[in-house]
Amino acid sequence: LFLRVCSIVALGASFSIGLAQQPLRTLIVGVDHRQTTSLNGPWHYLIEQPPARELYDDQGNVRDSGYAQNTRPNISTGPHNSEYDFYAAPTLKVPGDWNSQDPTLFRFEGVVWYQREFQFQPKPGSRTFLHVGAANYRSFVWVNGKRICQHEGGFTPFDCEVTAAAHAGTNAVVIAVDSTRHKDDIPTVSYDWFNYGGITRDVSLVTVPDHFIDDYDVHLQHGNVFSEKAARTLSGYVHVQDATAGTSVTIRIPEAGVNKTVTTDANGRAEFTADASSLTLWSPASPKLYRVSLASGSDEVADEIGFRDLRVDGTKILLNGKPVFLQGANVHAEAPLRGGRVNTDEDVKNLFGMLHDLHANFARLCHYPHDERMERYADRDGIMLWSEIPLWQRISFDKSDVYDKAVVMLHEMIRRDRNKASVIFWSVSNETPNNPTRTKFLTDLANEARRTDPTRLITSALIGPKVSEDQIRQEDPLMQALDVVGQNEYIGWYEGQPEEADRKVWTFAVNKPVIFSEFGAEAKIGNHGGDHDRWTEEQEANVYEHQFAMMRKIPQVRGVTPWVLMDFRSTTRNIPKLQDGYNRKGLFSEKMEKKKAFEVVRKAYEGHTIGKA
Numbered sequence: 001l002f003l004r005v006c007s008i009v010a011l012g013a014s015f016s017i018g019l020a021q022q023p024l025r026t027l028i029v030g031v032d033h034r035q036t037t038s039l040n041g042p043w044h045y046l047i048e049q050p051p052a053r054e055l056y057d058d059q060g061n062v063r064d065s066g067y068a069q070n071t072r073p074n075i076s077t078g079p080h081n082s083e084y085d086f087y088a089a090p091t092l093k094v095p096g097d098w099n100s101q102d103p104t105l106f107r108f109e110g111v112v113w114y115q116r117e118f119q120f121q122p123k124p125g126s127r128t129f130l131h132v133g134a135a136n137y138r139s140f141v142w143v144n145g146k147r148i149c150q151h152e153g154g155f156t157p158f159d160c161e162v163t164a165a166a167h168a169g170t171n172a173v174v175i176a177v178d179s180t181r182h183k184d185d186i187p188t189v190s191y192d193w194f195n196y197g198g199i200t201r202d203v204s205l206v207t208v209p210d211h212f213i214d215d216y217d218v219h220l221q222h223g224n225v226f227s228e229k230a231a232r233t234l235s236g237y238v239h240v241q242d243a244t245a246g247t248s249v250t251i252r253i254p255e256a257g258v259n260k261t262v263t264t265d266a267n268g269r270a271e272f273t274a275d276a277s278s279l280t281l282w283s284p285a286s287p288k289l290y291r292v293s294l295a296s297g298s299d300e301v302a303d304e305i306g307f308r309d310l311r312v313d314g315t316k317i318l319l320n321g322k323p324v325f326l327q328g329a330n331v332h333a334e335a336p337l338r339g340g341r342v343n344t345d346e347d348v349k350n351l352f353g354m355l356h357d358l359h360a361n362f363a364r365l366c367h368y369p370h371d372e373r374m375e376r377y378a379d380r381d382g383i384m385l386w387s388e389i390p391l392w393q394r395i396s397f398d399k400s401d402v403y404d405k406a407v408v409m410l411h412e413m414i415r416r417d418r419n420k421a422s423v424i425f426w427s428v429s430n431e432t433p434n435n436p437t438r439t440k441f442l443t444d445l446a447n448e449a450r451r452t453d454p455t456r457l458i459t460s461a462l463i464g465p466k467v468s469e470d471q472i473r474q475e476d477p478l479m480q481a482l483d484v485v486g487q488n489e490y491i492g493w494y495e496g497q498p499e500e501a502d503r504k505v506w507t508f509a510v511n512k513p514v515i516f517s518e519f520g521a522e523a524k525i526g527n528h529g530g531d532h533d534r535w536t537e538e539q540e541a542n543v544y545e546h547q548f549a550m551m552r553k554i555p556q557v558r559g560v561t562p563w564v565l566m567d568f569r570s571t572t573r574n575i576p577k578l579q580d581g582y583n584r585k586g587l588f589s590e591k592m593e594k595k596k597a598f599e600v601v602r603k604a605y606e607g608h609t610i611g612k613a
């Protein structure tokens with residue numbers, strides 16, 4: 001398995017943008033809890049229109065000559081063959097999408113080349129990696145003209161080893177980021193959000209010993225039953241990269257009385273179980289985190305981890321044995337107030353502030369993994385999360401290399417966040433067409449998610465069946481593969497009038513918990529009218545009143561997430577004056593102003609009136 005799970009490739013042969021997924025090199029977990037050297041800040045940039053001949057040759061292979069070499073033209077003496085100069089080029093802030101920073105790049109989809117220098121001192125017995133939190137969509141990295149890695153996928157982290165390519169003193173790193181859409185990408189060419197390009201999350205240098213902890217998982221042991229009174233056992237694994245069999249690993253959680261030493265197997269993996277005295281379990285009411293320190297040889301990483309038990313019982317969702325009802329909202333990674341991609345503490349605080357105003361205990365992070373700050377905040381704050389990979393609507397489900405790519409993204413998401421107590425669901429997709437090819441693809445993916453992490457619940461947001469009849473029966477066979485069913489519908493907006501919801505009787509072909517994962521309507525802030533005047537705050541509020549009335553009558557509903565917390569940019573929303581490039585289904589405007597619908601949702605959540613745990 002380990003061999004399939006990451007899209008980082010070693011330097012070497014040139015590769016085409018088809019990017020067949022290659023063996024995993026490294027993906028370091030818990031980088032935000034390690035000592036690192038930040039490479040955030042200004043990076044020089046050059047823009048390349050498609051077909052981007054500096055990056056790709058005629059066959060679509062990546063070139064190592066050209067901009068990647070970072071040469072400077074000798075303007076005064078000439079002749080010179082290279083007609084670019086990173087050192088004299090303007091800068092973009094990293095992290096940051098390019099669209100929000102340079103007006104000429106606002107709608108740009110293509111290649112932007114980033115360049116900056118960094119200082120490096122080789123240290124015997126150590127290795128240094130360039131860690132990129134996320135860059136959308138394809139990234140190619142060179143250090144001093146040597147290609148060190150590439151990565152596909154706009155929302156998950158990757159690490160490129162710089163040790164061999166760097167030398168003492170000043171070094172230069174060049175990253176080409178290509179945001180061009182392709183049919184066989186994930187997501188594919190069309191989607192309802194903004195294609196923010198660039199290095200959108202933190203970049204840093206991480207120096208670790210030769211043998212180092214790159215992956216770990218510490219969780220409450222997941223037995224067949226959960227008993228409130230039972231003694232607690234923790235279990236999991238620590239992986240030490242390039243360790244020989246028998247390498248010692250120590251897991252210490254002083255506050256829980258854990259101090260355990262185990263040894264790695266031939267694959268560098270050390271599994272463990274440990275009794276934990278009087279453990280306080282993580283829950284929204286008490287989001288207790290423990291300081292967990294993991295050590296092997298001279299490497300040590302300390303994380304903060306919460307422990308809780310999660311399972312379903314019939315149509316109930318049980319957290320630490322107690323039924324929960326999820327009151328949440330859908331959240332895109334759109335920065336409140338300033339716009340652009342979420343990547344600062346302030347952005348995250350603003351988003352969670354809105355969730356708190358709503359009395360939410362849950363958020364669906366749609367439709368892709370968000371900045372890791374989100375999960376960290378939720379862990380401390382006691383908000384439960386749904387985390388999703390960007391399999392949005394139409395994906396090339398018939399292609400096996402697309403399946404391989406989806407598995408890589410799934411593993412990258414799980415690997416980064418499996419130690420976050422707040423994350424309760426892994427979602428494999430959103431609103432995919434119901435046909436056998438897609439069902440097989442997503443069933444396999446759901447099983448892969450469950451096999452990789454049996455401690456969480458697997459879900460997906462479904463769409464259909466037609467809601468024109470009053471009897472609505474969901475029979476999508478994908479439900480068989482899920483622990484929790486997500487159901488999207490837009491009665492009162494895309495279909496029918498708000499009141500029609502009152503007559504609908506929903507049944508589901510499986511006896512599992514259901515979350516209404518999307519519903520809502522568009523309203524421009526400050527636009528007022530009657531309950532049926534579209535685009536008004538009143539109509540949006542009316543939709544929610546009737547949606548909640550409908551949901552109250554469905555016995556297996558265990559959660560609701562209105563679409564969407566805040567208005568967000570989308571390339572496809574182009575009605576002047578009403579949308580102006582924004583999807584307006586927010587309970588808040590992009591400036592965090594509350595619409596009337598906010599109050600409807602807040603009241604229902606405060607009174608816990610929508611459903612029973």
Ligand code: GCB
Nearest residue numbers: 192430431488518563583585
């Ligand atoms: C959906 C999609 C979501 C869209 C939303 C809308 O069904 O899942 O990504 O943004 O509807 O507003 O149309």
